[in-house]
Amino acid sequence: MKFTDGQWMARAGLTLHRLEAMGDYHIDANGVTLYVPTNRVQTRGDTLNATMITLRFTAPREEIIRVQISHFDESYGSSPHFTIYEQEGFLPVIEDLEDKIVLHSGQTRVEIAKSGRLHYAFYHGARLLTECSAGSMAYIIGPGEAEINRVNGNFAAYAPDWRRPDRFIREQFSLSVGENIYGLGERFTPLVRNGQSVDIWNKDGGTGSEQSYKNIPFFLSNRGYGVFANHPEQVSYEVGSELTTKTQVSVPGETLDYFVLGGADMKGALSNYTALTGRASLPPAWSFGLWLSTSFTTDYDEQTVTRFIDGMAQRDIPLSVFHYDCFWMREYQWCDFEWDKRFFPDPEGMLARLKAKGLKICVWINPYIGQKSKLFAEGKAAGYLVKRLDGSVWQFDMWQPGMALVDFTNPQACAWYASKLEALLEMGVDCFKTDFGERIPVDVQYYDGSDPAKMHNYYTHLYNKVVFDLLCRVKGRDEAVVFARSATAGGQAFPVHWGGDCTATYPSMAESLRGGLSFCMSGFGFWSHDIGGFEQTAPPDVYKRWAAFGLLSSHSRLHGSNSYRVPWNFDDEAVDVVRYFTHLKCALMPYLYGQAVQTAQTGIPMMRAMVLEFPQDAACAALERQYMLGDNLLVAPIFSADNQVTYYLPEGRWTHLLNGKVYEGGRFYTEEYGFLSLPLFVRPGSILPIGNQTGRPDYDFADHAALHLYGFEDGMQASCSVPDQKGACALEAQATCSGGVLTVHVRTDKPYSLVLHGAVPQAVKGAAFEETQEGVLLTGCQTSVKITL
Template identity: 55%
Template structure:
């Protein structure tokens, strides 16, 4: 929201009260409180009829500075007044107070305030300036209409780029954009977003989290071009300045504050196939799809039933439409006998024709108007109401309905919608409707995710969620919403996913082939490449089926090739997912996250790192042309073995069975011996591919069990022409493949043979170490 009129003027109807100088400082056990005047006090008389601004600084986690600003502290804020944060208190801090400044240090991150005019707030990490707030930047905004605001402006340095703010489909770098944190069902082609997160991070190595669930307005270099501004309505503002040694550290600290991504079950990484949205289907149709996939040797892990598994006009009643599914329990048993997991579509909206509507209305489970009547409208479903998840009884009621489906054989839920939440309503617990609009999705997804954990066990819960807010990363997986069947929409989907990953979310998917319209065979095959080299992979559409044989026979071959490639990569993907859940970084990573020291990567948004070792550059045109950037180092094409030197942009033409898929130097990528399912014992028979290990470098691979527990860890270190290999843990028949190396002179502690792609080493059965001597 803009409050100024150019550089000099304030917009009509607003008055900005900014801190001028510090009047007093109070130092607490683990905090400092600053009282700032809005002008210079020449005498005691100036203290009359004059407001102060109160600024409190503390730290919940090392390297995170909490900033809380007040005008009138007694203003009531109904819940949810903030997000649920994991730390319950403050950590010790170091405070320095002198005549000129007062500073507070947490970890290696420091906030320093100058006491005299102009009062400034400066944040540093290990002595390096991160950002600052200076003259007229911090402000309480008095509005003539009574809708007062608080705003902060933090400086942007020359060349500094801003990322995050949720799953945004607009340009990847947010500089110059106006972003309102307000969940909306706007597809992937506008500035609206399903997953709005009031958190951004920058190429300068810090993040900012605004702890307000309600509407937060960001002006990212768009009101004052050298500042990022954020504002909220009310009498106070709370934000966290998050430091770290790298962008990964910033994300680690942010997710320590708001929650780490849960580790999805291994089966969820396989290929998902759906009925699509408005298509006609029954058990025979579903069976034909499943059997058609099996007949064509297309590994399938999950089958999803979209909306019309329930009767039209009755969403949601959580009952199978007996006209097309007369024996749902038997059908699910028959599908599960084929090794499939089952997902069904749900949302938190209850249509008036659903038998659950009267039940919810009578028991007070639905959102109400001020006069006590149920809030209803006809958009999406006739006369629909919305479940009130602030009512514990409504949560149990909703879970009971879903629990019956789980008992029937359902394994997962696609938690659709949750964005169109009205503000002219009354909540059971008295929550503020404005603050609940974004936060509603957190309660919705949490209720469903926790039920899955209760019924299926920890580590077995997986959603396919569309809406989210800060902290929503704890309930994976999320997908990108309604995209079109175009190359442009495929690219905007990737931008949205990379932006979400830089907002604390670990796992992300999208509709392969596009949701709206039907893609031509060319686009379908290119999207298959992208989709199967994503965290999670789902074939889904709106008005047409997405089975590959409806496009052409080559589409069948392409889907088979990349599905099996992903299954073989599961030891690597799941191992990196375990790391992602522990650390709080995404599996699919923007280039800037891995290569923050390379300024070329600041704007790169049409390629990504899958884990820390594989670079993926999807192809966005029918000609098969790719333009991609390889950072410094030696890169090896994972499929062909071609080695190229980075530090430059490259071009190439690729068929449907190839794309730029490069392994970074000094990487060890475990490849499994199973290509037909995602959940298997990854360490048994695993081949560790070692890429371009440089002198003095070390590469490590950790292969977990499908429960995410450590199983096998292998480390390779090169010293001149000798590579030392150490292993820990247990596994049968594992081997190591030296990619790009054609001969060795000697191996102690194991055997070796020459392979097409390099030298394969097999350790002695009882040994835990090998030494490989390369030919000079």
């Protein structure tokens, strides 16, 4: 939200109260409290009839500084609140110096000037992260709701009547020359947020606009810091779009609460953010395989479903999960969680027959209860549905006629909703697609008295938590996975999320990738999308290109709206493409699942924008059509009918995984690829573990794994960890190259092999070796091998 008219003037009808010199301060063991007037105080009389802002600086965890700003004491707002994971026993180090106060949190610190108009700066070591200069923080008063709407659009309409829609607090963070801002959720606009205005407000708007299903009030800077606004309600950002040198955050009301997260680099700051707000649970290995859906509005019954599943098996396309979309329930009755007996007369038997084929089963759900559903009367009578301000049940006709919302602030409503899903789990269902959760009204009341303006974004968190907690309780945490569309901060704890309603075109495929990379830079570790696009039916070339992209994402699902997405419906080559890349993903599972374990432990996402992995490479700053899949694989999907792709390789000698060709990095390439290939490169100095199975994603990853060594040169060192299906390390390898000798140590009780790429060794100690088409195969390896290059 914009408040100024140019650099100096406020917009019509607005009064900006900016901070002046510090009036007083107090230091205790936990932090620093400042008392700062918004007027110049020259005499005692100037302290009367004045506005004063209170600022509190604390450190809940190492490398993180919290700033709480308040005009009137609202105790930083009513419920709901994000869960904040503080570091037990941690206290900052505080220095009260002659000219400034310094609060240290590990290597991150804030320096608060004592003289002049209040300003403060954040550092990591000797490096300036960002600063809030004099006048950056402001308390803003408007003339009232009508004028705010006239001047700035319908922002105030989001607030219920009893909130003050004409009070805001704003903070501005300096933007350095060359600084780029990323994140703020799954956004489909350009990856670099500079120049954009962003409102954190979940909407069901598809993937082709500035709206987003997953709005996260956290941004990440390429200078190695992040800022998280601790507000579930709407937060507004102006990223160099109001003042070109500032990133501005503002919220309605009397308080602003934010965290500055330092780090040695972008990955360090992102890891600190997920330590603060929660990290993803490790999804089960089977969830990384191929998911096939009935699609949305198609006609299907058990015979149709079985024909598709058997067709995939006959064509040697490994399938891990079959998903039933909306119409597994009868029309107008969503959600009653009962199978439509016209098409599924024996659901228990059907699920048993499918599971005998080795499949997991997913079914679509949402948190809306249509009036025709028998659960509507049940929920209404028990008080389990969200109510209007007058106490009646809130209802709406968009989506389901007369639909209501489950009130997840009511523990009994949560148990009631979960009991309906538990019956499906007992029947044989394994997981749920938790769709919707964005169109949440604010003219309502909740069981626990939660602020409805804050519940709009937060509702999805409670919804997904109820479902995920049920799966943990019934299936066990190591088997729990959802397929969610909406999210807010902290929702990364309930993987997996997918990108929503995209269109079957190359531009929509590209916007989906932008959204996914932005989402993964906002604290979420796992992400998927509808292969081939959701709306419309893709031409064969788009479907095939999307299949390669989808099967080189963390999670992979064939899904659409009004047509079946089995590959033989497109052309014969589509079958070959889906088969090839599904087999490839299964073979890569020792690497991919090792990366998934790392994501769960550190919060660093599996799919990474290039800038996250190579922040010092200026060419990577705005790349949004390629990504790193884990530490060591670079993927550049193809987005054109002419089969051409332009991509960038950072410095070093990169090896194409599929053809073994070595490329010099530090430059862009433009090439043409057939449908059974794409730019897929292994990072120089990598150990890439590849499994011995291509028919399923869940197997013993360490058993007979092949450890492929790529592009080692003097000074390089690398390691890899191959987990078992519980995430425990089953094979560990380290490699160091020094003085022309590559030393490899492996620790495992399983048989394995080593394959050296890019060089023929002059001598090998500890193994026999032979040249093969794939590379130099080293056999008879024990725990240590020395290779003279």
